[in-house]
Amino acid sequence: MAELVFFSGTMDCGKSTLALQMDHNHAARGRQGIIFTRHDRAGTATISSRLGLRADAVEVGDDFEFQAYVVHLLSAGGKVDYLICDEAQFFSAAQIDQLARIVDELGIDVFTFGITTDFRTKLFPGSQRLIELADRVEVLQVEALCWCGARATHNARTVGGVMVVEGAQVVVGDVAVNEDEIGYEVLCRRHHRRRLTAATSRAAVLSPDVLPFEG
Numbered sequence: 001m002a003e004l005v006f007f008s009g010t011m012d013c014g015k016s017t018l019a020l021q022m023d024h025n026h027a028a029r030g031r032q033g034i035i036f037t038r039h040d041r042a043g044t045a046t047i048s049s050r051l052g053l054r055a056d057a058v059e060v061g062d063d064f065e066f067q068a069y070v071v072h073l074l075s076a077g078g079k080v081d082y083l084i085c086d087e088a089q090f091f092s093a094a095q096i097d098q099l100a101r102i103v104d105e106l107g108i109d110v111f112t113f114g115i116t117t118d119f120r121t122k123l124f125p126g127s128q129r130l131i132e133l134a135d136r137v138e139v140l141q142v143e144a145l146c147w148c149g150a151r152a153t154h155n156a157r158t159v160g161g162v163m164v165v166e167g168a169q170v171v172v173g174d175v176a177v178n179e180d181e182i183g184y185e186v187l188c189r190r191h192h193r194r195r196l197t198a199a200t201s202r203a204a205v206l207s208p209d210v211l212p213f214e215g
């Protein structure tokens, strides 16, 4: 029976790597798949992993219709056994509904990958709909770690290493960035709540609690 699966986790926990591995394993057994993505850091119509793997993908725009795309391929004599969808948090709720229909009505497996929550801990629309509709939600086994060593569960947006809580929901970016650039850092919930990043925790350790006593 075909399935709609949501592989989720924080940023930098290996989702795109797993997406590419799954594509490789299925393709190696003669199955025919299509990779989709939206707003990958490496550019349009590309899926990239920090381990250096990269592949071409179909870019999912605002008006993209999965059902129409797949039906068009099938009616032209093509074979489609599975879909890989990376950065699925950026898909619209309607697009996730289309993916569920593809599973149910066309018997095609759909494997989706994405972060669940944004820098303000709110669900992305695509992730929310996936949690509502998926046959299975799988949390990735590779743990991204907070600076304190605990499992990272939340994504912080940073500017110069300092956590920010205002801004647009979607800002494409990476975890390893230069000073002053907008970037991201994965944190445990405790440190996300306290807005304590690696940089600000270092600064807190360095600054003395009491001013030196003079004289």
Ligand SMILES: Nc1ncnc2c1ncn2[C@@H]1O[C@H](COP(=O)(O)OP(=O)(O)O)[C@@H](O)[C@H]1O
Pocket (backbone or CB within 6 Å): 009, 010, 011, 012, 013, 014, 015, 016, 017, 018, 048, 049, 050, 051, 142, 144
């Ligand atoms: N130099 C490295 N050596 C070993 N593993 C690495 C290296 N760089 C990144 N990784 C692994 O790649 C993971 C990030 O993979 P990626 O697929 O890009 O993540 P995601 O798509 O979830 O953001 C990291 O959690 C780490 O396990």
Ligand SMILES: Cc1cn([C@H]2C[C@H](O)[C@@H](COP(=O)(O)O)O2)c(=O)[nH]c1=O
Pocket (backbone or CB within 6 Å): 010, 011, 012, 015, 016, 039, 040, 041, 114, 115, 117, 118, 119, 120, 155, 156, 157, 169, 170, 171, 172, 173, 174, 184
């Ligand atoms: C938390 C958060 C992230 N993003 C962006 C930043 C990256 O471009 C992607 C996540 O990619 P990854 O492969 O999982 O590392 O999402 C965003 O736009 N808004 C956010 O709040």
